[in-house]
Amino acid sequence: MTLTGPGVEIYPHIFAQGELRSVKMANRCIVSPMTRTSATEDGLATEQMAEYYARFARGGWGMVITEAAYIDLKYSQGYTFQPGIATNEQAESWRKVIDAVHAEGAPIFMQIFHGGAINQGNNWVEGSISASAVTPRGEQIPRYRGAGTGFQTPREITRDEMAQVVEDFGHAARRAVEIGFDGVEVHGANGYLLDQFLTVHTNLREDEYGGPIEKRVKFHCEVMQSVRDAAPNVPVGVRISQTKVNDLTYVWPDGDDDAKVVFPAIAATGIDFFDCSAHLGLDHVFGTDRSLSGLARRHTGLPVFANGKLHDPELADRAIAEEEGDFVAIAKGALADPEWPQKIAAGLEPVPFNPAMVMPFATLDCNEAFWKENPSGVPDEPVVARDGVES
Ligand SMILES: Cc1cc2nc3c(=O)[nH]c(=O)nc-3n(C[C@H](O)[C@H](O)[C@H](O)COP(=O)(O)O)c2cc1C
Numbered sequence: 001m002t003l004t005g006p007g008v009e010i011y012p013h014i015f016a017q018g019e020l021r022s023v024k025m026a027n028r029c030i031v032s033p034m035t036r037t038s039a040t041e042d043g044l045a046t047e048q049m050a051e052y053y054a055r056f057a058r059g060g061w062g063m064v065i066t067e068a069a070y071i072d073l074k075y076s077q078g079y080t081f082q083p084g085i086a087t088n089e090q091a092e093s094w095r096k097v098i099d100a101v102h103a104e105g106a107p108i109f110m111q112i113f114h115g116g117a118i119n120q121g122n123n124w125v126e127g128s129i130s131a132s133a134v135t136p137r138g139e140q141i142p143r144y145r146g147a148g149t150g151f152q153t154p155r156e157i158t159r160d161e162m163a164q165v166v167e168d169f170g171h172a173a174r175r176a177v178e179i180g181f182d183g184v185e186v187h188g189a190n191g192y193l194l195d196q197f198l199t200v201h202t203n204l205r206e207d208e209y210g211g212p213i214e215k216r217v218k219f220h221c222e223v224m225q226s227v228r229d230a231a232p233n234v235p236v237g238v239r240i241s242q243t244k245v246n247d248l249t250y251v252w253p254d255g256d257d258d259a260k261v262v263f264p265a266i267a268a269t270g271i272d273f274f275d276c277s278a279h280l281g282l283d284h285v286f287g288t289d290r291s292l293s294g295l296a297r298r299h300t301g302l303p304v305f306a307n308g309k310l311h312d313p314e315l316a317d318r319a320i321a322e323e324e325g326d327f328v329a330i331a332k333g334a335l336a337d338p339e340w341p342q343k344i345a346a347g348l349e350p351v352p353f354n355p356a357m358v359m360p361f362a363t364l365d366c367n368e369a370f371w372k373e374n375p376s377g378v379p380d381e382p383v384v385a386r387d388g389v390e391s
Contacts, residue, residue, distance in 0.1 A: 001026050001105045003060050003345035011313050013320035015345060018062055018327060020235040020272055020303060023107050023182050025062035025327075028320060029341045032277070032307055032329035033111040033185070033239070035067045035079060037144050042123060043070065043077070043084030044093035050100040056334060057104030060341035064101055065275075065329070066094075068113035068187050071172035072165070075129045077122040078115025078192065079144040085112060086168070091175040098180040109183035110176040111239070112227075114165060116193025117154040117202065118246060120146040129161065130154035131197045131219075132204040138246030143358050151246070157193075162209075162219065165193070169223045170230035183235035186227055188266075189277055191244025194220050198262070199244070200253055213254065213261045220262075224269040237273035237305075238266060242292065248279065255286030259295045267300040274304045275329060281308030282315055282324060294324040305329040311336075311353070313344045332358075 003026070008015045018025040036052070039045055056064045069085040070076040077084065084090040094110070101108040117130035120140040128151075130136075135153040140146030157165070173184045188194040196202040197219040203210050209218050220238065227236050240262065242252055252258040263274065276293035278285075285292050293306040306325025310316040311333025319325050333340055335357055337350035344350065 001057075001060050003027060003341060005346040007313065007345040007347050010347075011317040011344065013317045014313065014328060015341075016320075020183065021233075023063075023235055025107060026105070027060070027062040027341060028327045029060075029062050029316070030305055030327050030329045031056045031061050031064040031334045032275075032305075032331035033065045033067055033187070034331050034335060035082065035144055037079050037081040039081050039083035041081060043082065043086070043090050045083050045090075045097050046093075047096065049083070050096040053097050053108065054100035054104055055338040057101045057106035057108075059337075059339035060345065061106055061334070061338075062327070062341070063182075064106055064108045065185055066097070066108065066110045066181075068111045068192075069094075069172070071112050071114055072168040073124045074164075075116070075119065075122065075125055075127070076114040076165075076168070076193075077124060078113070078119050079146075080121030080123070081145065082121070085110065085172045085175055088175065091179045094176075094179055094181070102180075107182035109185050109235070110181040111185045111187050112169060112172045112176065113187040114169070114193035116157075116196045117151060118192055119154075120144065120151065128152055128154040129157040130193065131202055131209065132156050134202045134204065136191070136202070136246050137244075141245065156205075159207075162222075166219075166222045166226045170226035173227040173236070174230040177231045177234055181234070183237070183272075184227060184231050185275055186223060186236075186238045188220050188223070189239040189241035191246050191250075194223060195241070195244065199250060213258050214265070217262050217265050220266055221269055224266055224271050228270045235272040237271050237275055239275040239277055240266075240292070240296065241277040242285075243277075243279060252286070256288050256295060259286070259292070260299055263296045263299040267302055271302070273302055274300070276304060276307060276325075277329075278308035281306045281310050281328075282319055282322075283308075291319075291324045293319075294322075297323060297325065303327065307331070311340065311350070 119128035
């Protein structure tokens with residue numbers, strides 16, 4: 001959908017057309033992946049979800065990324081009522097979502113996911129697995145129907161299971177493309193299985209997947225190679241972050257030296273983009289003159305999605321103008337107002353985010369009845385810091 005209005009002149013970077021491989025986007029504004037735990041118990045996408053996603057496309061977003069969908073009927077599911085892409089039946093259930101978004105003229109990518117140790121609801125197996133048997137920091141997340149108590153201790157994933165997970169990410173990507181998704185994003189961030197390999201305190205392995213960063217990134221690379229091979233003709237990318245859904249303080253220990261290894265190693269698998277999530281997407285990191293997304297761009301030359309509090313259109317436009325990213329991914333701002341791009345283009349004020357829109361459960365009307373009665377809401381910052389409404 002081509003947007004018009006005074007905002008298009010004021011924010012030319014976010015309203016410029018975009019392209020990833022052959023996928024064309026009317027503008028550079030992307031709906032960032034958001035887990036809504038609104039599928040059926042066995043992971044099927046619902047009619048309500050189709051309507052929920054179509055609202056963003058109708059609101060003028062250049063592209064929509066789905067919430068994280070799990071890839072197998074083993075340990076990948078992290079949340080009850082999370083959707084999956086592990087079977088043909090689950091894949092088929094997404095067809096209505098894809099059709100609804102396409103009918104409004106926007107492309108839709110699927111985010112595929114393995115939760116690893118961050119498992120607070122799995123329909124298929126007991127227990128959890130991770131790079132190493134380390135109990136995750138923090139507590140289960142209430143907004144994803146978690147108990148608010150600690151996580152169980154995972155067991156170390158075996159080498160055979162690792163090979164199977166790599167294969168299953170490929171199968172999931174192939175299913176996603178066959179059903180009609182325009183691209184695939186692997187969730188390599190925010191403390192889930194892939195990130196558990198990247199992170200020093202959750203990866204205590206002594207084999208070639210543990211130790212220095214060159215080894216800790218190896219699992220990411222194998223997964224991305226599998227996804228690349230399974231989906232050769234559509235854009236394929238990966239989400240990377242420092243912080244985690246259960247730990248907002250983690251910083252890459254070797255800073256830009258880690259970035260110089262992580263981004264080129266993954267890029268060498270032939271992927272098309274990086275999506276870098278951060279609390280504040282424009283904040284420079286590691287004492288450099290760049291944000292994490294800016295470093296991904298600098299170290300690989302690939303297109304990058306910048307993310308993190310970019311719902312202020314000035315910041316979003318600056319992120320692209322200052323080469324911190326080529327696209328902006330917006331989560332809470334999109335949830336608050338699915339018509340954000342149209343309103344910014346028209347010079348109108350979008351509905352501001354209120355944490356009640358995601359709490360206590362992810363309902364499809366964003367808990368509208370509650371937050372409309374509490375228009376001033378709860379202050380954003382403390383809730384973000386406490387509940388990690390980030391990942
Ligand atoms: C309710 C909610 C669910 C989220 N679920 C996911 C998810 O499934 N996958 C993911 O990569 N990030 C997820 N995130 C993180 C967002 O995509 C985004 O990175 C983060 O909220 C920061 O962007 P923002 O400041 O625009 O909200 C979620 C965020 C929220 C608020």
